[in-house]
Amino acid sequence: MSPFSAAESRGGRSRRPDEAASDLLPDGPVRHRPRNVSLVVGGTIAAAVVLAALVSLVWTPDNPLAVDPALRLAGPSAAHLLGTDEYGRDVLSRLMAGSQVTMYVGTLAVLIAVGIGLPAGLGAAQRGGIVGQVVLRLADLVYGFPALLTAIVLAAAIGASTSTVALALGIAYVPVITRVTRSTALVVLGSDYVLAARAYGRRPLAILRRHVLPAIATTLVAQMSLLFSLAVLAEAALDYLGLGTTAPTPSWGAMLQDGQSYLGSDVLLTVWPSLAIFLCVLGFSLLADGVADRRHDAVTRAGASSRTSPS
Numbered sequence: 001m002s003p004f005s006a007a008e009s010r011g012g013r014s015r016r017p018d019e020a021a022s023d024l025l026p027d028g029p030v031r032h033r034p035r036n037v038s039l040v041v042g043g044t045i046a047a048a049v050v051l052a053a054l055v056s057l058v059w060t061p062d063n064p065l066a067v068d069p070a071l072r073l074a075g076p077s078a079a080h081l082l083g084t085d086e087y088g089r090d091v092l093s094r095l096m097a098g099s100q101v102t103m104y105v106g107t108l109a110v111l112i113a114v115g116i117g118l119p120a121g122l123g124a125a126q127r128g129g130i131v132g133q134v135v136l137r138l139a140d141l142v143y144g145f146p147a148l149l150t151a152i153v154l155a156a157a158i159g160a161s162t163s164t165v166a167l168a169l170g171i172a173y174v175p176v177i178t179r180v181t182r183s184t185a186l187v188v189l190g191s192d193y194v195l196a197a198r199a200y201g202r203r204p205l206a207i208l209r210r211h212v213l214p215a216i217a218t219t220l221v222a223q224m225s226l227l228f229s230l231a232v233l234a235e236a237a238l239d240y241l242g243l244g245t246t247a248p249t250p251s252w253g254a255m256l257q258d259g260q261s262y263l264g265s266d267v268l269l270t271v272w273p274s275l276a277i278f279l280c281v282l283g284f285s286l287l288a289d290g291v292a293d294r295r296h297d298a299v300t301r302a303g304a305s306s307r308t309s310p311s
Helices: 003-011 017-022 037-056 091-127 129-143 147-158 162-189 192-200 204-240 252-262 268-308
Strands: none
Touching (some): 091 252, 204 252
16 A cells, blocks of 8 residues: 555545555654765865865966065055055965966875775775785875975985875875775775666676766765865865975965964064965865765765655
8 A cells, every 4th residue: 555545544534645655654843964064064175175276277366486686574554455465565465376376286286195095995895805905004104204394305316396295195194095985985885776786787887887986975075175174274284394395485374384473573474374275174174074974975875865765
């Protein structure tokens, strides 16, 4: 008997579909699912950072490299909204230009980590056995070297640069993507529809492409967003230590290091890059939480639907 038929029999009369469907809902006022605040706020901040980096490619309020000693340490004004630094350079323009470095390092580091860690994790999950154990042990070996130490070694070997920072962070994050991919892929590979696909004769690569990758995509996006926020923080720290982007290219970490010498006379030189780093890390971290919450809500609703569906 269908749910609508059961509803009609209880009422003793023929009922409209909308009336019958109301019997399937819980009593009391309808509760709307709360808005994913983390996803909205994080996405907005992340979009603002990306937009600032893109706009700075073609326009900034002033030349971020132009030196004007007459405007040295000038406060905020109509001509320079955030003031100028110790060389008379416009701080807002340098912050916008520095967002290019942030986006470049974060994007390249995540792409390196995903490009190596995703195939390794999928292979470890699909093959298992000795192959899986070798991949995990290699991941543990790489994970034992912190990103900062890797950057110092690479900087000593090939020289300090923005690309060196991105390469070091990408290598350091490979084990994270590998383990996340393997653990989530193992869950999908053990599901009924994948077992049915294997029984039907699907090739392993076709199963990974058509079933596993779509199922783990949301988890990977959340992890990539989180790694991006960590890369932003690590890049700023390495630039602050002089192991990353070299002068005169603007970067938030280098601006923070330069402003430290003027804490007593112009604290804003330290505040602005610190605020930029904080908001960027916060935005991508909230974005990661929002994507993870969305995935969790989708899984919860799917489980609830399967439990309440009529047999």
